[in-house]
Amino acid sequence: xxxxxxxxxxxxxxxxxxxxxxxxxxxxxxxxxxxxxxxxxxxxxxxxxxxxxxxxxxxxxxxxxxxxxxxx
Amino acid sequence: xxxxxxxxxxxxxxxxxxxxxxxxxxxxxxxxxxxxxxxxxxxxxxxxxxxxxxxxxxxxxxxxxxxxxxxxxxxxxxxxxxxxxxxxxxxxxxxxxxxxxxxxxxxxxxxxxxxxxxxxxxxxxxxxxxxxxxxxxxxxxxxxxxxxxxxxxxxxxxxxxxxxxxxxxxxxxxxxxxxxxxxxxxxxxxxxxxxxxxxxxxxxxxxxxxxxxxxxxxxxxxxxxxxxxxxxxxxxxxxxxxxxxxxxxxxxxxxxxxxxxxxxxxxxxxxxxxxxxxxxxxxxxxxxxxxxxxxxxxxxxxxxxxxxxxxxxxxxxxxxxxxxxxxxxxxxxxxxxxxxxxxxxxxxxxxxxxxxxxxxxx
Numbered sequence: 001x002x003x004x005x006x007x008x009x010x011x012x013x014x015x016x017x018x019x020x021x022x023x024x025x026x027x028x029x030x031x032x033x034x035x036x037x038x039x040x041x042x043x044x045x046x047x048x049x050x051x052x053x054x055x056x057x058x059x060x061x062x063x064x065x066x067x068x069x070x071x072x
Numbered sequence: 073x074x075x076x077x078x079x080x081x082x083x084x085x086x087x088x089x090x091x092x093x094x095x096x097x098x099x100x101x102x103x104x105x106x107x108x109x110x111x112x113x114x115x116x117x118x119x120x121x122x123x124x125x126x127x128x129x130x131x132x133x134x135x136x137x138x139x140x141x142x143x144x145x146x147x148x149x150x151x152x153x154x155x156x157x158x159x160x161x162x163x164x165x166x167x168x169x170x171x172x173x174x175x176x177x178x179x180x181x182x183x184x185x186x187x188x189x190x191x192x193x194x195x196x197x198x199x200x201x202x203x204x205x206x207x208x209x210x211x212x213x214x215x216x217x218x219x220x221x222x223x224x225x226x227x228x229x230x231x232x233x234x235x236x237x238x239x240x241x242x243x244x245x246x247x248x249x250x251x252x253x254x255x256x257x258x259x260x261x262x263x264x265x266x267x268x269x270x271x272x273x274x275x276x277x278x279x280x281x282x283x284x285x286x287x288x289x290x291x292x293x294x295x296x297x298x299x300x301x302x303x304x305x306x307x308x309x310x311x312x313x314x315x316x317x318x319x320x321x322x323x324x325x326x327x328x329x330x331x332x333x334x335x336x337x338x339x340x341x342x343x344x345x346x347x348x349x350x351x352x353x354x355x356x357x358x359x360x361x362x363x364x365x366x367x368x369x370x371x372x373x374x375x376x377x378x379x380x381x382x383x384x385x386x387x388x389x390x391x392x393x394x395x396x397x398x399x400x401x402x403x404x405x406x407x408x409x410x411x412x413x414x415x416x417x418x419x420x421x422x423x424x425x426x427x428x429x430x431x432x433x434x
Binding site for chain 2: 003008009010011012013014016017020036039042043046047050063070
């Protein structure tokens with residue numbers, strides 16, 4: 001079970017800040033980021049890609065979006 | 073994955089450039105010099121039009137503010153991004169908007185106008201810009217130490233509609249009580265007979281252009297405060313490239329239209345007191361950073377359903393009223409009699425908020 005990072009409801013720049021902090025302490029593997037708006041989704045993806053992570057599955061469920069991010 | 077062109081690097085650059093072209097054109101069409109668009113100034117003028125303050129030269133119900141919110145609302149609905157949400161420390165956001173406005177009016181402009189003043193050759197805006205970056209920089213330090221206003225919650229759609237509806241109400245007032253030549257009042261609205269409040273582009277053009285800008289800004293997440301924040305916090309230049317594009321485009325259009333007048337003295341709606349140009353914008357920058365967006369961005373967020381951003385906007389409008397009623401706002405003659413006190417109190421309040429609202433569990 002991958003670790004879930006819930007940044008729903010946080011305003012800028014906190015979603016990115018929280019996710020970056022999390023991947024700093026994770027060398028590789030998979031994480032799931034939970035966001036609730038397009039802007040946070042775009043920002044998180046832009047930020048993790050600049051850190052050498054890539055985006056796996058992006059899945060909307062109602063108001064929430066699950067982004068799977070991974071690094072080998 | 074659905075790709076949003078405007079969220080790409082070239083997307084944000086084109087949106088910045090379009091705003092940079094349209095703002096000086098709004099000046100040509102009648103808006104005040106170096107003030108084609110200024111969110112702080114225009115909200116201040118709205119406060120004046122409603123009689124919340126009675127500073128005679130700055131009373132006009134600016135359609136641009138209305139257009140920004142409605143353009144963003146339109147984009148949010150078209151692209152299914154409208155999300156009614158609220159509840160992230162609204163009263164604190166009100167205060168941040170309130171003091172952001174006080175700081176902005178000591179400098180005489182929001183971050184957009186800072187860029188437009190620079191692009192028009194106003195050298196006094198250099199210290200304003202540095203102050204803005206300094207204030208945003210302090211804000212990033214608070215974020216690094218866990219500052220957070222907490223999470224918002226999804227809520228009834230109507231909560232997200234409140235500010236757009238208020239804007240539609242404002243538009244109705246502007247149509248019912250239009251400006252009348254030589255008349256300071258029409259119905260419930262106040263108008264300026266001279267000064268910046270008496271200069272405005274035709275209603276339909278102002279609305280049309282601002283709806284386009286609101287639409288594009290919602291798609292691209294354009295944010296002038298975020299530009300400097302992301303650079304300082306993440307070494308990221310995405311939003312910054314939009315801001316640079318705005319400046320370059322506005323500069324070129326100003327040169328073409330003969331609106332570029334380099335210098336420090338006698339710049340339109342500006343004063344030359346460098347320290348307070350810097351400090352005013354430092355306060356504004358800190359407040360924008362703590363609230364998560366520049367004044368323009370707060371309007372676009374409010375348009376896509378963010379009730380907390382809407383509260384920030386109302387805080388700015390009320391802050392403008394206090395600014396003029398209490399003698400905090402500057403004028404071309406210099407800073408207001410109590411402007412210094414306003415900035416100091418604002419900084420104290422922002423630091424208090426920054427130090428005390430820290431989440432340990434983040």
